[in-house]
Amino acid sequence: xxxxxxxxxxxxxxxxxxxxLVAVGLVLIFGVMxxxxxxxxxxxxxxxxxxxxxxxxxxxxxxLSVAVGLVFVSLVxxxxxxxxxxxxxxxxxxxxxxSIGLLLILQSLATLGFGVRMEHIPPPSQTVVxxxxxxxIPLQRLVVILAAVALLGALWLFLRRTRWGWALRASAxxxxxxxxxxxxxxxxxxxxxxxxxxxxxxxxxxxAPLVRTYxxxxxxxxxxxxIVIIVGGIGSLEGAxxxxxxxxxxxxxxxxxxxxxxADIVGLLLMLAVLIVKPTGLFGSRDRA
Amino acid sequence: xxxxxxxxxxxxxxxxxLHRVSMTVPPGGIVTIIGANGAGKxxxxxxxxxxxxLAEGEIVFAGDRIDGLAPDRIAARGVGHVxxxxxxxxxxxxxxxxxxxxxxRRDVDQVRRDLEDVYGRFPRLAERRRQYAxxxxxxxxxxxxIGRALMLxxxxxxxxxxxxxxxxxxxxxxxxxxxxxxxxxxxxxLVEQNAEMALELADYAYVLETGSVTLQGNAEELxxxxxxxxxxxxx
Numbered sequence: 001x002x003x004x005x006x007x008x009x010x011x012x013x014x015x016x017x018x019x020x021l022v023a024v025g026l027v028l029i030f031g032v033m034x035x036x037x038x039x040x041x042x043x044x045x046x047x048x049x050x051x052x053x054x055x056x057x058x059x060x061x062x063x064l065s066v067a068v069g070l071v072f073v074s075l076v077x078x079x080x081x082x083x084x085x086x087x088x089x090x091x092x093x094x095x096x097x098x099s100i101g102l103l104l105i106l107q108s109l110a111t112l113g114f115g116v117r118m119e120h121i122p123p124p125s126q127t128v129v130x131x132x133x134x135x136x137i138p139l140q141r142l143v144v145i146l147a148a149v150a151l152l153g154a155l156w157l158f159l160r161r162t163r164w165g166w167a168l169r170a171s172a173x174x175x176x177x178x179x180x181x182x183x184x185x186x187x188x189x190x191x192x193x194x195x196x197x198x199x200x201x202x203x204x205x206x207x208a209p210l211v212r213t214y215x216x217x218x219x220x221x222x223x224x225x226x227i228v229i230i231v232g233g234i235g236s237l238e239g240a241x242x243x244x245x246x247x248x249x250x251x252x253x254x255x256x257x258x259x260x261x262x263a264d265i266v267g268l269l270l271m272l273a274v275l276i277v278k279p280t281g282l283f284g285s286r287d288r289a
Numbered sequence: 290x291x292x293x294x295x296x297x298x299x300x301x302x303x304x305x306x307l308h309r310v311s312m313t314v315p316p317g318g319i320v321t322i323i324g325a326n327g328a329g330k331x332x333x334x335x336x337x338x339x340x341x342x343l344a345e346g347e348i349v350f351a352g353d354r355i356d357g358l359a360p361d362r363i364a365a366r367g368v369g370h371v372x373x374x375x376x377x378x379x380x381x382x383x384x385x386x387x388x389x390x391x392x393x394r395r396d397v398d399q400v401r402r403d404l405e406d407v408y409g410r411f412p413r414l415a416e417r418r419r420q421y422a423x424x425x426x427x428x429x430x431x432x433x434x435i436g437r438a439l440m441l442x443x444x445x446x447x448x449x450x451x452x453x454x455x456x457x458x459x460x461x462x463x464x465x466x467x468x469x470x471x472x473x474x475x476x477x478x479l480v481e482q483n484a485e486m487a488l489e490l491a492d493y494a495y496v497l498e499t500g501s502v503t504l505q506g507n508a509e510e511l512x513x514x515x516x517x518x519x520x521x522x523x524x
Contacts, residue, residue, distance in 0.1 A: 163392065170378045170389045176340055177376035179360035180369075182393035182441065186359070 003134035008256045009249075010131065014141045016248035017148035021203035022221050023228040023240040024152065025196030031172030031235045032192035035085055035095035040225065041218025042106035043197045046073050047204025048213045049110055052119045055208075062124035062209075069205030070198050076106075077197020081190055089185070103218070110215035119213040144206045151199060152241060159237070164191060172235060224251070227271045233284020243282065246270070291316040291476055292337065292445060297346035297356070299332050306332040308500040309346065314445065319467070319477045321491035321508065323484040323521060329500040330480040331373050334447045337478070338370040339363040351444065365393055369443030373450050373480075375434040379423035383414050386422050386433055390440030400440070407436040410466070428459035435466065439475075446475050452483045464490060484521035488512045496521075 026040045050069035055062050080102055088094040127139040159165040164187075171178040171188040179185050203221075211217065228247050232239030247267055254263035274282060292314035299307040307329045314320045322330045335341035337348060339360035348356040355363050364370070369390075378386050387407060391400045408415035411432045417425060422433060431451055438446060448467065452460040464486055471477050471490075481487035488494060488508045496504040496517065504511065511517050 166381075166385060166389060167392055169381060169385075173378045173380055174376050176360070177372060177378065178389070179340070180338060180364055180372060181389050181437065182361045182364035183389075184359065184361040 012252035020244035041222030043200035047201030073201025081193035233281025239283030324497035367444030369438035390437035
């Protein structure tokens with residue numbers, strides 16, 4: 001029983017890792033642009049398809065394909081920001097419509113390029129790291145956890161120690177007041193999209209061999225990510241990380257010990273409970289939404 | 290003239306907020322804009338700093354047209370704007386807020402000295418430099434917003450309702466600070482609902498009514514004006 005508990009903790013940590021990567025990007029983009037990016041799950045999907053194209057099809061090294069995923073999805077994010085989202089600033093409804101349009105376009109492009117069937121990606125590594133007697137973690141999952149910790153740590157340092165990191169935090173809290181300090185809204189938006197998309201792309205790339213890769217795979221992660229940012233408090237990066245951990249643990253434990261459908265219900269109930277007790281989310285201060 | 294509005298109009302959703310307003314601000318002293326709620330005072334400042342777009346007219350700052358520039362470009366030219374409602378960054382510390390004001394500056398050493406200057410001017414901010422701005426009182430937040438704008442080393446300072454929502458003692462303190470800043474040679478445009486305070490501080494005053502300038506003149510003269518006394522000074 002102890003082994004099962006420990007194993008579930010390990011599994012939940014893995015789930016929390018990639019969920020946090022996706023949710024933090026979503027929060028960053030919402031904070032700076034005031035736009036809820038429904039296409040964020042598709043950034044995740046694009047990252048996974050970079051692995052399909054570069055690693056599975058071209059047989060290049062797995063880590064190279066992850067790097068391609070990071071750079072490519074980041075560029076897609078920046079292009080989407082410039083062409084679609086920037087003109088929709090101060091227009092949340094327009095931003096919503098645009099993001100749903102982008103979602104459909106990216107899904108269709110993935111379908112055109114790769115077909116609707118699930119891609120089989122040969123696992124880059126079959127190694128299982130034994131953490132304790134009867135508790136193990138596949139190396140592939142361990143990499144996701146370590147990458148998430150490293151990337152979120154780097155993001156934290158960037159936001160707290162650099163000039164533009166500071167500017168981004170200020171923009172996320174009050175874009176107009178930030179502009180009055182000389183912080184370009186356009187540049188802040190571009191950086192937010194570049195980072196947000198890159199994080200989602202990396203999450204998709206790293207998990208591609210572990211999940212089912214198909215054009216509509218973004219749905220599964222985006223619903224969880226929305227629950228996470230609502231629980232964590234829209235606009236709070238720390239909140240998103242902590243809520244991702246809370247959600248992943250609740251979901252994984254209920255899935256393991258009860259079943260998957262109940263786990264989804266528990267996730268939604270968690271969101272409902274937070275909305276009733278603290279409508280701004282656990283770490284949210286702002287009522288802007 | 291340092292700043293000139295020429296027949297400037299602003300419309301929000303087809304409703305005219307500012308109608309052919311012309312104003313001039315000299316390179317020193319305090320110019321105030323007074324008027325009732327919704328008269329267009331805040332809109333005038335937002336037009337200057339680029340937050341509101343002009344429907345017609347032009348704005349010239351230090352010899353160059355600045356209407357149509359993005360707010361961050363106008364800030365880069367030296368226009369500091371303390372917005373209505375203070376708008377400090379609640380989840381940044383006091384010091385981070387002040388450093389955000391120096392975002393455009395590369396003179397690291399001088400920024401550090403200016404930071405100490407601001408702390409010298411506002412000792413209460415110095416005591417709270419590691420606190421989040423959200424924990425400050427209204428008066429302290431106003432001081433932080435002013436300090437943040439000073440960190441830009443502004444060539445022109447726009448102050449929007451610095452007395453709003455503050456206790457009378459604090460209003461006096463803010464008035465003293467505004468006078469001090471003006472004394473260091475920074476020209477100020479002061480928007481106020483508190484016309485008494487504004488006319489006391491200012492050299493020149495504009496009166497806005499439903500988006501148009503209806504009266505202007507030396508602050509002292511306006512203070513004695515019968516219409517102003519009845520409409521804005523409560524007597």
